[in-house]
Amino acid sequence: MFQEPKYYLIEASALPEVFLKVAEAKRLLDTGAAATVGDAVKLVGISRSAFYKYRDHVLSFQSLMAGRILTFQLALHDQPGLLASILNIFTQYGANILTINQSIPTNGCAAISMTVDTKHLKGSLETMLGSLKTNPGVIRAEVLAG
Numbered sequence: 001m002f003q004e005p006k007y008y009l010i011e012a013s014a015l016p017e018v019f020l021k022v023a024e025a026k027r028l029l030d031t032g033a034a035a036t037v038g039d040a041v042k043l044v045g046i047s048r049s050a051f052y053k054y055r056d057h058v059l060s061f062q063s064l065m066a067g068r069i070l071t072f073q074l075a076l077h078d079q080p081g082l083l084a085s086i087l088n089i090f091t092q093y094g095a096n097i098l099t100i101n102q103s104i105p106t107n108g109c110a111a112i113s114m115t116v117d118t119k120h121l122k123g124s125l126e127t128m129l130g131s132l133k134t135n136p137g138v139i140r141a142e143v144l145a146g
Contacts (some may be wrong), residue, residue, distance in 0.1 A: 002064055003047075004010060004029060010052070010116075010118055011025075012138060015049060018046060018050055019054060019058050021044040021045060021046045021050075022044075022046065022050065022051055022055060022058045023056045023058050023059075024044045025037070025039075025044045025046065025051055025055075025058075026058070027042060027045035027060070028040045028044070032127065034056075035146075036086070037052075042145065043070045053117070062094060067075055068117075068118055068119075069098065069116070069117050069118070070116050070118055070125075070143050070144075070145045071113060071114070071115050071116075071143070072112075072113070072114045072115075072116060072140045072141065072142070072143055072144065073111070073112075073113055073140070073142055073143075073144045074086065074111070074112040074114065074133075074138065074140065074142075075109055075110070075111055075138075075139040075140040075141075076109070076111075076112060076137055076138055076139060077109060077110075077137040077138075077139060078105035078108045078109065078110055078111050079107060079137050082109075082137040082138075083102070083112070085137075086112075086132065086135065086138070088114060089131050089132055089135065090121075091129075092131075093121055093122050093123055093127075093128040093131075094120045094121055094130065095117065095118055095121055096116065096117040096119070096120070096123040097114060097115075097117075098115040098116060098117055099113075099114065100112065100113075100114050100116040101114075103114045113144075125143070129141060129142075129143065
């Protein structure tokens with residue numbers, strides 16, 4: 001009986017080491033740092049059989065989201081120029097903003113939903129999200145859907 005696969009988003013620190021090494025071996029192959037699977041598995045310290053067992057089941061969050069349209073949910077303090085600085089972060093990372101929806105600020109907080117095309121993202125999605133979260137005036141920033 002065929003069962004639809006289920007997917008989970010798990011923080012790397014909670015994963016068994018072999019999954020992280022498979023992901024690293026795939027990165028080495030993708031970037032050309034390793035020419036063959038044999039070279040990649042030697043560099044990360046796993047067997048070829050472990051690599052082949054998990055290679056189709058381990059994806060980095062970045063590769064999963066690259067080239068995708070994502071929805072971001074942000075909560076911002078009601079401060080002049082704050083939205084402009086947020087838009088600048090998206091611009092710096094090469095993200096194309098497709099839609100912006102902002103609620104009227106209540107209790108000094110504005111909820112913003114943004115749909116963004118990440119096809120030409122410069123750098124990782126995690127780094128961009130970190131830049132959003134550490135921007136003064138940002139209460140919360142997260143990816144809702146992709």
